[in-house]
Amino acid sequence: MKRNRSRYAILGILTLGPGTGYDIKKFFDKSVAKFWNESYGQIYPLLRRLAAEKFVKKTVQKQDGKPDRHIYTITAKGREEIKRWLLTPVGPQIGRHEILLKLIFGSELGAADSIRQIQHFQKQQRQDLQQTEELMDQIGTGYLQGPSKPYLKLALRYGQRVNRAYLEWADEAIAALKDLQKEDGKHETD
Amino acid sequence: MKRNRSRYAILGILTLGPGTGYDIKKFFDKSVAKFWNESYGQIYPLLRRLAAEKFVKKTVQKQDGKPDRHIYTITAKGREEIKRWLLTPVGPQIGRHEILLKLIFGSELGAADSIRQIQHFQKQQRQDLQQTEELMDQIGTGYLQGPSKPYLKLALRYGQRVNRAYLEWADEAIAALKDLQKEDGKHETD
DNA sequence: ATCGGCATGTAATCCGTTACATGATTTA
């Protein structure tokens, strides 16, 4: 059985308020992008299906100069559906951490290459962390208030902690690889 | 352009030594399963393709009572291929952390439900952490020695750090949600 | 006697990204 989490992701955003496909994409991109994201190829077809199943209803707002806004609003039936999902326990979190693969097979290369790889990873993670921290400052001042605010805050804290763990690991790994390099050097020069 | 990381995951394992599809699956399952995994539906067809492309070569070992072992060995060409990949910098790590979704939409439910959800998540993470720590003790004594050993060790350290970050976050989140609950209680009873 | 491990593999189906197509408006 496939679980179809994108469905619930999209339906979930609509519990926070009505919005368009474009809005939904923006929400992810500007908040928890590194931990959950959806593409248009997923969003638009799913919105249509959710509407057919009466979990959301669609209204069209005309604009001039800009394309119409297709606004989706969650229905009572939709709220029931997502509540059911929210109450089922999360399955095991399996991800694909490419950096680990590149590390594990690193003995194929020199330690210097692995170090460079991790430094690059580290640079990215530093940027992500900074972005998350900027977002944290903006929250409350920003566009998301109401009862979901403390929940969103906790989500950002999650991102922050995980990012920090990555960074601390990178420091440790680089140090360990430098030691390895020194030892290898000894064998060769002695 | 799609990147096809499974290819490299499989080819990469074979840099550590020859093995069967079954061995490859086992390697992931018993080491970094939470951070990278492959299914048979991915492994067997890919091994065939890698053989057709001369990145690996296949030999068959007959056994009695058990099915034949189809052993794949990486070729020089295969080693070149994976080195190229190892040298290209990692892209942004995007995952799908279901727990965050269930948290963000948590205001649909009561705080108690969110707490229960996170406690369940925490229990799982505790188990994962323990398994990783057991593996760390076994390494060296176990089946993986040689030059890749320090790399594998670092991979396990990664898992450990990330798992700890999850656990610390869970503690924080539960505490924050309990506070929320108290405040809500005040409003209702006052 | 049943369950887990060893060992192979395929088919169906779905998940998900990327690329494409369109076009006005605002900002740098």
Added chain:
DNA sequence: TAAATCATGTAACGGATTACATGCCGAT
């Protein structure tokens, strides 16, 4: 004048899981 934002969507492709099929052996 070029690029970003707003806004819709689809088609093609490939990634990845799940379920199924088969069968012996050893341990509990």
